[in-house]
Amino acid sequence: MSREGFNPGLRQKIRVADGSEPGAPVRAQGLEPALTRALGKAGAPYEGLSLTAVADAPQWDMALADVIAAVPKGGLVCLLEAGQDRRAICALDHGMVDALIEVQTTGRVDKGQGLARAPTKIDAALTRDFVGLFLSALSGELADAADVDWPLGLTYGAHLPDPRGLDLLLPDHPCHLFSATLDLGEGAKTGRLLLAVPVTGNESIASDGTPPAPGWGQPWQEIVLSSPAMLEAVLLHETLPLSRVEALVVGDVLSFDRSDLASVAMCDVQGRRLFTARLGRAGTWRAVSLSSGAGLRPAPASKPAHEANPAPQAPPPNPGQPPA
Numbered sequence: 001m002s003r004e005g006f007n008p009g010l011r012q013k014i015r016v017a018d019g020s021e022p023g024a025p026v027r028a029q030g031l032e033p034a035l036t037r038a039l040g041k042a043g044a045p046y047e048g049l050s051l052t053a054v055a056d057a058p059q060w061d062m063a064l065a066d067v068i069a070a071v072p073k074g075g076l077v078c079l080l081e082a083g084q085d086r087r088a089i090c091a092l093d094h095g096m097v098d099a100l101i102e103v104q105t106t107g108r109v110d111k112g113q114g115l116a117r118a119p120t121k122i123d124a125a126l127t128r129d130f131v132g133l134f135l136s137a138l139s140g141e142l143a144d145a146a147d148v149d150w151p152l153g154l155t156y157g158a159h160l161p162d163p164r165g166l167d168l169l170l171p172d173h174p175c176h177l178f179s180a181t182l183d184l185g186e187g188a189k190t191g192r193l194l195l196a197v198p199v200t201g202n203e204s205i206a207s208d209g210t211p212p213a214p215g216w217g218q219p220w221q222e223i224v225l226s227s228p229a230m231l232e233a234v235l236l237h238e239t240l241p242l243s244r245v246e247a248l249v250v251g252d253v254l255s256f257d258r259s260d261l262a263s264v265a266m267c268d269v270q271g272r273r274l275f276t277a278r279l280g281r282a283g284t285w286r287a288v289s290l291s292s293g294a295g296l297r298p299a300p301a302s303k304p305a306h307e308a309n310p311a312p313q314a315p316p317p318n319p320g321q322p323p324a
Contacts, residue, residue, distance in 0.1 A: 028148045031058055034141035035178055039193065042134035048108045049099060052183045053193075059177040067175045067196045068166050075192075076119040077163040078131055082151040082198060087170055089196040090131050091163075094119075096191030099184040100127050109185025124159035132156050134193075150176055150197040174199045233277065233288050234265045264288050 032055040043051030062070075071077060072093035080088040092100075098114045104126055132155075139152040160166070175196045182191040236256050266275040266288070275293030279286070 027058070027060060028142065028145050030145060031055075031142070031178070034138065034145070035180055038134055038137035038141050039180060039182065041137040042130055045133070046100065046103045046130070048103045049184060050109070050186045053180045054183075055178070055180045059179075061174045061199060062177050062196075064167065064170060064172050064175060067177055068163070070177060070179075070194060070196075071163055071166070072192055072194065074116040074118065075194075076123055076127060077160045077166070078124075078128075079157040079160055079169060080135070080154045081157045082154055086151060086198045086200070087157065088151075088154050088175075088198060089166065089170070089194070090135070091194040092127060092131075093192040095189050096182055096184070096193060097123050097127060099189050099191060100130055103185075109188040111185075111188045113189060119159075119161075121159070121161075128156055128159075138195075149199055149201050151200060154197070171198075230269050231274070232267050232269070234267055235279065236260045236263075266290065266293070 035055040036053045039051060039053040043049045067089070071089070071091045075091045075093040076097050078090045078092075080090055082088050094116050095113055097119060099109045101123060102109050135154045135156070139154070142148055142152055160169075175198055178195045178197070180193050182193060184191055238254060238256070264277040264279050265273045266277055267273050273293070274295050275290045277288040277290045280289055281287055
């Protein structure tokens, strides 16, 4: 097909997919070779496993529902801790689980795919070390990589006997999905491994070097600024002896000066005075009119003396009034 006849819509999709579209996020380079090497290192201690891996193309910014749908049916699902209350997922299909069990019990991988079965606690115990070795190796492989927008310090958390509860354990937040096809026992079996990691972003880092929690920033600021804040209009404070307070009954009168109506204080729930005000009306409603105070915002910088107190100017002459 000539370049002139190439579908512009397809060209647009290709640019977005490979990150060459202007404004598209830059993705970590060398992820697939790093994933392959990490799996090889994780399988090396298991004599007879003979693991070789072919990494799939990464799937970036996937919705949680799509990640859960990609988890192998009947596979073993591990919940990983990613720090700051974030979690990730590592899943092994039944072919990979069977191969790990076989090399640790018989020293070799049996030929042929076994029947699919629900993973057990014993399966989880015998595969936990492999998952830990893989996570540690992948973290080392990507330690110096640029544009990594997910946590590298993943640790094994727990085995999930029923992965149907993943949507309750994980926040509805975009994830990157990494996967690989595994050749086991020199072709005796094939397996699959899936790793889903939360997107944390690398555009803003806290002062202590930790990435921000996902979903914060400008949306969080908008949520906070649109939240209601409580103010109290305090007409006056009066000090009375405790005996007088205990003796108060309905119908007693506490008198105050008329001048107090012009010295109302607007306070927050902690009692801090934000504004002074005066009592009045707005239509048929009682109201207070703010007269002074800085509120919650920093007070504006004071003007120079010559600007704050400009020299008095003579009023313009009135043509209908004779000069003094």
